[in-house]
Amino acid sequence: MGRAPCCSKVGLKRGAWTAREDRLLTNYITENGDSHWRSLPKKAGLLRCGKSCRLRWMNYLRPGIKRGNITPDEDDLIIRLHSLLGNRWSLIAGRLPGRTDNEIKNYWNSHLRKRLKKTTKKADDQPRKVITGKKIPTSQDEESANGSESKIKTGKIHIPKAVRVCSVSSAAKNTSTSIYEYEAWNEDENGVFCGFVSSSSCQTSLPGNDDYDNIMSLDEIFDEYDQLFKTDNYGGLDSLLA
DNA sequence: AAAAGGACCAACCGCGGACAA
């Protein structure tokens, strides 16, 4: 029944990674690939849990990671994608070559959230747009809401959580693509479902190492997402995957 | 020059979906 018991965390190292640990992890993954995180630390000679190894590899050691400041173009794209996707950091990161979800999340929390708070304060004083008779949540509404849910005056709109529908590899474009589906819906004050706000799909691509020749401009990326959110289900995706 | 407070970011934690037995 089930798999072998999960490893005990007793005796495992925590905190900052040393150069030696980085070397051990990089060497092991280079030779054996980055799968089976649970058993990887032992095989690589590391006193870390698999989760810690995965995080270190994905956010720091993985080839193609872009270090350094976020460019103005990236900054702009993050803001616009966040307006579409909410806190779906992995999806946003998928559209920023070399950037990790953790880096974007940190950048958002330390830079953009404060900046947008200032700039949207005026906008929030203006009359709100209305979709299907409901008020669009403001930044203040989102601030007061817990996690991915945004409360609104007449009820609340659930910001969609991405559901990975399938994964497609494209050798020609050297990308691996995951298809996600979203559904946002309204609830009334009593938590009773009262209709969909929108239903959309989108994809995320992770270019191969040091090969970004085929990726789209940041503006094109945003337009693609924007269009996908305006189309029903997979209509927009078909053209992207063709 | 030193202490206090703020900003930044790497790493950890807990949750939930996917999947194996």
Place this chain on the structure above:
DNA sequence: ATTGTCCGCGGTTGGTCCTTT
């Protein structure tokens, strides 16, 4: 069909560096 683990995600924490007083 059920149970338990693995994996990935988003939220949060805590250490370090920087700025202000």
